[in-house]
Amino acid sequence: MSVTTGFNWRALIGFQLSWFALVLWQQWALLPVALYWLYGVWRLAKAERIAVLLILLLGIGIDALLVQFAVLQFAGSNLLPLWLLMLWAVFALAAVEFMAKVLTRPWLAALLGASGGPLSYWGGAALSGGALQFPLQLWSALILVVVWALIAIALGQSRRFYVKAG
Numbered sequence: 001m002s003v004t005t006g007f008n009w010r011a012l013i014g015f016q017l018s019w020f021a022l023v024l025w026q027q028w029a030l031l032p033v034a035l036y037w038l039y040g041v042w043r044l045a046k047a048e049r050i051a052v053l054l055i056l057l058l059g060i061g062i063d064a065l066l067v068q069f070a071v072l073q074f075a076g077s078n079l080l081p082l083w084l085l086m087l088w089a090v091f092a093l094a095a096v097e098f099m100a101k102v103l104t105r106p107w108l109a110a111l112l113g114a115s116g117g118p119l120s121y122w123g124g125a126a127l128s129g130g131a132l133q134f135p136l137q138l139w140s141a142l143i144l145v146v147v148w149a150l151i152a153i154a155l156g157q158s159r160r161f162y163v164k165a166g
Contacts, residue, residue: 007098008097008098011040011093011094011097011098012094012098014036014040014090014094015090015091015093015094018033018036018037018087018090019087019090019120019124020127021033022083022084022086022090023123023124023127023128024127024128026081026083026128026131027081027082027083029083029086030082030083030086033086033089033090034086034089036090037086037089037090037093040090040093040097041093044096044097045162045164047161047162047164048096048162048163050162051092051158051161051162052089052092052093052096053092055088055091055092055095055096055155056088056089056092059088059091059092059151060080060088062147062151063080063084063088064080066143066144066147067079067080069143070135070136071134071135071136071139071144072121072132072134072135072140073132073133073134073135074131074132074133075130075131075132081131084132096162099155100155100156100158100159101159102156103152103153103155103156103159104156104157104159105156106153106156106157108156109149109152109153109155109156109157110149110150110152110153111149112152113148113149113150113151113152113153113155114145114146114148114149114152115145116148116152117144117145117147117148117149117151117152118141118144118145118148121134121144122141
């Protein structure tokens, strides 16, 4: 069911709107974003659905580790908030629908990941009303740069496992 020709503008716009809604309104945005996510997953082929679920689980695991090592902190909790879990869900969908296609060259993936990932966290922290914080400040930033460079490389290289050749 997945469309492989042209750029997936619905996925880009849907991801950006979901990101802003979740960061700004957090729990209030869960239902509409979950409905968007279900629609997007429904349109994917089986291998792509599996990739979305694996990216989602790995992303949650990575952020849970970042919280445990005090790279990230969420106000009032040592657990990841529901809105961040949903953010990982829409990120995983966007990664499969369009991001991984751009990240097939490792050097470009590392550059885009090292800049885009941390900027999303910093922007999210600024817009979240204090829900997301960086207790280690500079160290948090440097760790996020490295982690997101590696995530982006992995996303680009893993694409071959769920996209049909041809």
